[in-house]
Amino acid sequence: MISSVEEFLLLLRKWRAEGTKVRLLSSFVEPKMQACRAVIRLSGTITGIDEKTSVFQIGDEEQFALIGFAGCQVGYGTGDDPQLSSQMIEAERLEDLVCLVTPSSNSICIYTVK
Secondary structure: OOOOHHHHHHHHHHHHOOOOEEEEEEEEEEEEEEEEEEEEEEEEEEEEEEOOEEEEEEEOOOOOOEEEEOOEEEOOOOOOOHHHHHOOOOOOEOOOOOOOOOOOOOOEEEEEEE
16 A cells, blocks of 8 residues: 655655556646536556656656656545546456545556556
8 A cells, every 4th residue: 555755755766776667647626617627538657767756657758747746745545536536447457556645636657457
């Protein structure tokens, strides 16, 4: 169970070292207008980790995401975001799943499937 930034970094390092394909789902919500939101889905490998700035990268030079996790709450599970849960393919069997929640309540889930 991932419950701290240190454990999250260990998992990121493991995924990077093994070349594990991960999936990222992210939900961005404007707190004052719930109807104004975006959901992003991306698959790739962890291609960079900067522990000093608490940033990691998924993808390559053509398609990538840089995710900063400083100040985020780290949790294990799907969280309470129904928009993100609805974007996960039901037939997939999740293996590892970590959710980051930013101080502004945006959700970022990183997971692997069997």
